[in-house]
Amino acid sequence: MTLEMWEKMKSNIQLEHTEYIPKELCSGILYVSQRFQVAAHLCACGCKSKVVTPLGDCEWEFTEKNGKPTLSPSIGNWQIPCRSHYWITNGEIIWSYSWTEEQVEKGRLKEKEIRESYFNSKIQKKSVFKRIFEWVTNRIKQFRT
Numbered sequence: 486m487t488l489e490m491w492e493k494m495k496s497n498i499q500l501e502h503t504e505y506i507p508k509e510l511c512s513g514i515l516y517v518s519q520r521f522q523v524a525a526h527l528c529a530c531g532c533k534s535k536v537v538t539p540l541g542d543c544e545w546e547f548t549e550k551n552g553k554p555t556l557s558p559s560i561g562n563w564q565i566p567c568r569s570h571y572w573i574t575n576g577e578i579i580w581s582y583s584w585t586e587e588q589v590e591k592g593r594l595k596e597k598e599i600r601e602s603y604f605n606s607k608i609q610k611k612s613v614f615k616r617i618f619e620w621v622t623n624r625i626k627q628f629r630t
């Protein structure tokens with residue numbers, strides 16, 4: 486997974502309280518049945534797999550704050566082909582994945598690029614400022630002499 490893909494996959498999940506988990510789930514909604522102590526949603530990666538998470542002391546803990554759901558621990562969909570792994574925290578999908586060496590290297594290069602271009606733009610700004618400063622000081626010198 487690239488950084489860009491990861492950015493795109495950042496998304497929200499809405500909470501819907503329901504007595505029964507509907508047969509057809511909509512993506513981006515976490516269905517919670519307090520009565521049956523179960524929650525369900527479609528896998529956040531978009532693969533349309535139904536992910537059912539039983540709630541309870543030894544299962545997932547569901548909390549709600551300002552209508553935004555949190556499930557803990559994380560959702561690890563090892564049993565479906567996408568094998569996605571994420572947290573549902575405060576109504577947000579927070580992805581977890583381990584970077585491969587190559588991705589780490591790419592990330593590092595990108596960071597270096599950003600840092601260098603920032604540094605270069607600073608130097609340019611500095612030189613413009615310096616030029617103006619020199620011009621002004623020269624004028625003052627001229628004025629004095």
Ligand SMILES: [Zn+2]
Pocket residue numbers: 528529530531532533534562565567568569
């Ligand atoms: Zn998936």
